[in-house]
Amino acid sequence: xxxxxxxxxxxxxxxxxxxxxxxxxxxxxxxxxxxxxxxxxxxxxxxxxxxxxxxxxxxxxxxxxxxxxxxxxxxxxxxxxxxxxxxxxxxxxxxxxxxxxxxxxxxxxxxxxxxxxxxxxxxxxxxxxxxxxxxxxxxxxxxxxxxxxxxxxxxxxxxxxxxxxxxxxxxxxxxxxxxxxxxxxxxxxxxxxxxxxxxxxxxxxxxxxxxxxxxxxxxxxxxxxxxxxxxxxxxxxxxxxxxxxxxxxxxxxxxxxxxxxxxxxxxxxxxxxxxxxxxxxxxxxxxxxxxxxxxxxxxxx
Amino acid sequence: xxxxxxxxxxxxxxxxxxxxxxxxxxxxxxxxxxxxxxxxxxxxxxxxxxxxxxxxxxxxxxxxxxxxxxxxxxxxxxxxxxxxxxxxxxxxxxxxxxxxxxxxxxxxxxxxxxxxxxxxxxxxxxxxxxxxxxxxxxxxxxxxxxxxxxxxxxxxx
Ligand SMILES: [Zn+2]
Numbered sequence: 001x002x003x004x005x006x007x008x009x010x011x012x013x014x015x016x017x018x019x020x021x022x023x024x025x026x027x028x029x030x031x032x033x034x035x036x037x038x039x040x041x042x043x044x045x046x047x048x049x050x051x052x053x054x055x056x057x058x059x060x061x062x063x064x065x066x067x068x069x070x071x072x073x074x075x076x077x078x079x080x081x082x083x084x085x086x087x088x089x090x091x092x093x094x095x096x097x098x099x100x101x102x103x104x105x106x107x108x109x110x111x112x113x114x115x116x117x118x119x120x121x122x123x124x125x126x127x128x129x130x131x132x133x134x135x136x137x138x139x140x141x142x143x144x145x146x147x148x149x150x151x152x153x154x155x156x157x158x159x160x161x162x163x164x165x166x167x168x169x170x171x172x173x174x175x176x177x178x179x180x181x182x183x184x185x186x187x188x189x190x191x192x193x194x195x196x197x198x199x200x201x202x203x204x205x206x207x208x209x210x211x212x213x214x215x216x217x218x219x220x221x222x223x224x225x226x227x228x229x230x231x232x233x234x235x236x237x238x239x240x241x242x243x244x245x246x247x248x249x250x251x252x253x254x255x256x257x258x259x260x261x262x263x264x265x266x267x268x269x270x271x272x273x274x275x276x277x278x279x280x281x282x283x284x285x286x287x288x289x290x291x292x293x294x295x296x297x298x299x300x301x
Numbered sequence: 302x303x304x305x306x307x308x309x310x311x312x313x314x315x316x317x318x319x320x321x322x323x324x325x326x327x328x329x330x331x332x333x334x335x336x337x338x339x340x341x342x343x344x345x346x347x348x349x350x351x352x353x354x355x356x357x358x359x360x361x362x363x364x365x366x367x368x369x370x371x372x373x374x375x376x377x378x379x380x381x382x383x384x385x386x387x388x389x390x391x392x393x394x395x396x397x398x399x400x401x402x403x404x405x406x407x408x409x410x411x412x413x414x415x416x417x418x419x420x421x422x423x424x425x426x427x428x429x430x431x432x433x434x435x436x437x438x439x440x441x442x443x444x445x446x447x448x449x450x451x452x453x454x455x456x457x458x
Contacts, residue, residue, distance in 0.1 A: 085420065085421050085422065086416070086419070086421055087421055087422050087423075104416075105414075106414055106415065106416040106419055107412065107414050107415050107416060107438065107439035107440070108415055108416040108417065108423075108436070108437075108438025108439040108440075109416045111416075111437070111438055112416045112417075112421055112423050112438065115423075116422075126416075127414050127439075128414065129439060129440070191442055192435070192440040192441060192442050193440075195442060196440075
């Protein structure tokens with residue numbers, strides 16, 4: 001990659017993405033070959049909000065490259081609770097480690113941290129902002145199942161607050177991809193993301209009806225709609241029900257080789273019965289996190 | 302001598318902001334953090350007839366020279382503005398404001414979840430778009446009413 005940090009998916013060129021995905025495929029094919037590549041190096045995991053899954057995925061990737069990890073632990077136990085700034089935390093951690101993986105509730109936090117340190121910073125989620133390492137593993141999975149060019153993808157759920165959606169949408173503008181966004185009106189893509197997609201000349205359509213989109217997409221990327229986004233439970237139940245995937249819905253409307261993806265964890269937006277169908281791609285997607293993050297760390301460390 | 306030149310020559314030391322978009326004079330003062338509490342002499346003309354603009358506002362501030370970063374943000378509110386720096390009754394510097402590529406340190410981000418609103422050592426920085434500004438940290442776009450997002454006044458004078 002050309003950059004020192006991975007802060008947003010917007011910074012990734014097609015060449016950057018392809019380089020990471022190709023390296024990831026090599027690691028995927030032969031994990032042992034990478035065992036000593038980063039021996040003696042240390043990666044700091046700074047998670048200011050809980051995310052067991054992403055953190056474990058980075059830790060596994062680092063260890064498979066031969067690197068060690070140092071973990072800030074939970075925010076409750078750290079100096080953050082005592083009011084230390086993120087900038088100070090980053091500067092202190094820089095002295096311990098060769099790279100920093102940061103998850104933080106505020107948008108722009110990874111950019112801020114990167115301005116105060118000389119080691120690479122990976123944004124592992126900044127509030128409703130970006131989650132670019134998730135995007136790389138999403139792209140890897142899409143490439144395996146449908147290819148990244150001449151792609152038709154449906155992205156459904158909470159498009160307003162869903163950072164995985166924002167990052168994926170940005171990254172897909174590098175490819176010949178038609179993006180169909182499906183959400184209730186209140187959870188549409190934020191203005192800033194629509195602005196970027198427009199600037200990038202992306203092929204974008206917005207929908208409210210999932211059934212109408214299903215027959216026309218190769219990939220369906222599902223995200224969770226959270227109860228707290230709605231003023232009352234009834235409204236939430238109505239929307240959640242409308243976008244809930246079941247084997248029956250898929251059998252009736254989707255093409256046979258549709259790949260259903262989800263950044264996980266899911267709650268009930270995908271019925272458990274879908275897991276046993278050919279559509280289910282989300283667990284494989286999660287597994288892809290390790291080789292993709294290995295490739296990412298390999299290029300930054 | 303035209304009426305405008307006469308007005309310009311009336312302050313001893315300070316800044317005359319001329320050719321402000323009509324109706325923006327009070328926003329300009331707010332942007333500069335000038336509310337009269339500092340004791341400086343401030344005068345303003347609103348809807349003054351202008352050859353170039355039809356109507357314009359004019360603001361004169363005694364004892365205060367506009368910094369470059371202030372002039373840049375001024376360009377967002379009043380793209381036709383001219384800044385006259387006055388010393389000892391003479392206009393020693395006269396320039397048009399230029400629309401910068403980015404502005405830093407004067408606007409605050411309207412997104413409460415933005416890291417620049419968290420007490421961190423971050424200068425809120427905005428990319429200037431054709432029709433608004435955009436936070437470089439969180440990506441939030443501000444189109445209408447930029448003056449509503451002015452910070453607590455400029456850090457440098
Ligand atoms: Zn912001």
